[in-house]
Amino acid sequence: MSDPANITLVTMDGTTFTVPSAYLHRSKLVQDWLRSEGDKQAMEVKHVTPFVLQGVLNFCEIHAEDTSEPLADPADPTKPFEADPRDDAFRGMPDDQLLQFTMAADILQIPELVRLTAQEMASRIDGKSPDQIRAMFNPDDLAEEDVDSDNEMGEVGEEGAISK
């Protein structure tokens, strides 16, 4: 890597982003890469689109100089936390985009973003029916899961009878 102060990330379609390495100090994936392969020109980030990576990097930039202790990886969001207003952009995001950011946070191993997106996902699922959840996050799985799902629903009906 010619410039140790910056890092270049390449998305799956070849789009490149060059950012200060300090932005990504909370990404375990990037830190591991810098340690083991930091002499290479660029780090490939597979399965992440340019749009999503750009959003992730903006998140990293906003939080680059936060002084809070890094979260453990993987983040353990067992309890809801108080979201930072600087991250409000994630609240208004369409469901499919939020899903992609959740995946990207996991791929890049950024515990703070994992925690944030997981909490936003949970808040959107809250109070929804199975059909609504399918429509929000998993529409392409419907055809594949139809038969199995029907069987499962019958079984769950039995479970539901426990408390009836």
Add this chain to the structure above:
Amino acid sequence: MSNLRTGSLEYLPPNPEGDIGRKRQRIQRPLPFPPEVLERIFRLLSHYPGIDYGIFHHHQIHSNLLSCSQVSHQWRSLALPLIWCRLDFWRDEEATRSETLKRLASFLINSHSRAVETGVDHLAFVKRIDLRAPTLRALDGPRLPAADLAEVALGITNILQLLSPNQIREIEFYLPEWYSSQPNVFSNFFKTVVPLMGNLMALRFTGLSYSGDDGAKFFQQLPDTLEKISLNGGIGGEVPFPLDGIYALPKLSKIQLSRLDNITSLQLQQGVRNCGARLRELTIVHCRLLFNDLILETIADHCPNLTTLRLNVEIGTLRPTVQQITEHNLCHVIDSCQYLTLLELSGISVLTNAFLAHCASNARRLRYLTIRNAFAELSGQGVRDVSGWQFLTDIFITRPTFVDARRNFISNYDPLSDSCQTVNLGPFRWALMMCYAAHLGRGSINASQSHALPLSQHPSLCSCVAASRLCRFFLIESLSPSSVSGLNRSPAKEMLIDDFQHRKEGGMGLTERREELTICLVVVVRSHALNNIFGQYGGDLVGVYKFLLRAVELCAQP
């Protein structure tokens, strides 16, 4: 995500191949959820709306997790273990009906026998059992007749017998006062549970003083795997058997002792010494003989890895607790336990600003500081050096809810006053809460109001700004230094302006002047050196409070 902008990122447009790739990506099916991500989301869901459910409740209210279990194969396989991990024989009347218990037993047997065929064995998911008093009587209703009680107890025992040896990780017992009068009915609980707990990690036992011989035998069989124990004596407070053996458990690192009046200081000192460096959490709640300097000295000398310390004395109770604690030894604990992240002191009468000052400058890992029922001596005045609180995120200091500044009891005590803890002020809330306490301590509010009120009800704040805007106002300061120093290009700054603009349009916006003021606050905090604020705005917490009040008042001017 239209308002997330490229900002300072160096962005190279994609090549044609990349464009094609991107289009392909757009029409691709989304990747399946990584299981670990989905499980994280489910674990969060188990807290909506804040109750840790067991299986009865999940099914009764058709919980979020139950909905998730019906979305797809993958979701189901991850949600079911969370739904079925906890058998809670206590939640409501439903769980006390023998018909329900029989149906549950039948379901579990059926699931187990079809496990190879279906791939799901609900029995195997059970990791925790709750046996609490309401099991044994209808919640808010009369106690079950003895015959029904025996039948319910038998139903529960039958279900427990279906579980595999060593299967259970957590157990919660909650024995009723009349337990000792029905020993024959309940003895089987203990006999059935003991073989299940070879891998037990956490035990919560309330009502120890009623447990009699059953309890004594049970405690002799605690496994070496136990890491966390919470013991509550109940109303009686006198445990009829020794508990010294628990401290010898080799993995025990979290201890909570509540209302155990016959545990002596010497016994706990010995126990703390035995646990030594492995002790991570210690909570003592209203144990008559355990609030003294000897305990604190032992903690300071032998528990360097302690992360959580809670000392809670209940004020106004009919069982007064003798306090022989000095600030000196509390400071000694702060100095010695360098990993202390949570400190909760409730009803400790010796606390003054000297302790607060020492804590502020020396508790370097502290994240959460709670001081409940603080007396007037603790005002925050003179606390100037807060260099130790670099990681502090939460601080709550509240007045006694029913004791005024002169330690007189207030007859018309308002239980709602505790709601001050729900005030959400973001990173600045600690300063506000503390200074609010200081404000009260100066006596500007009369004695009948000297208990803590919700901040939004503070006369100065309430008159000048809506509570919701106040929250927003103080949260803004959490912008990072980089976003402030590069005001003209920072996406965060642009988001901030966008947000203000949006609020203007909605009638809630801040004027240009308010924006400037807000930025001023940002600049103050961006140094990440709280001492600067203290030096600039009055020298101590009371001064910061005044500054913030003034800022809010300026904000509210037309």
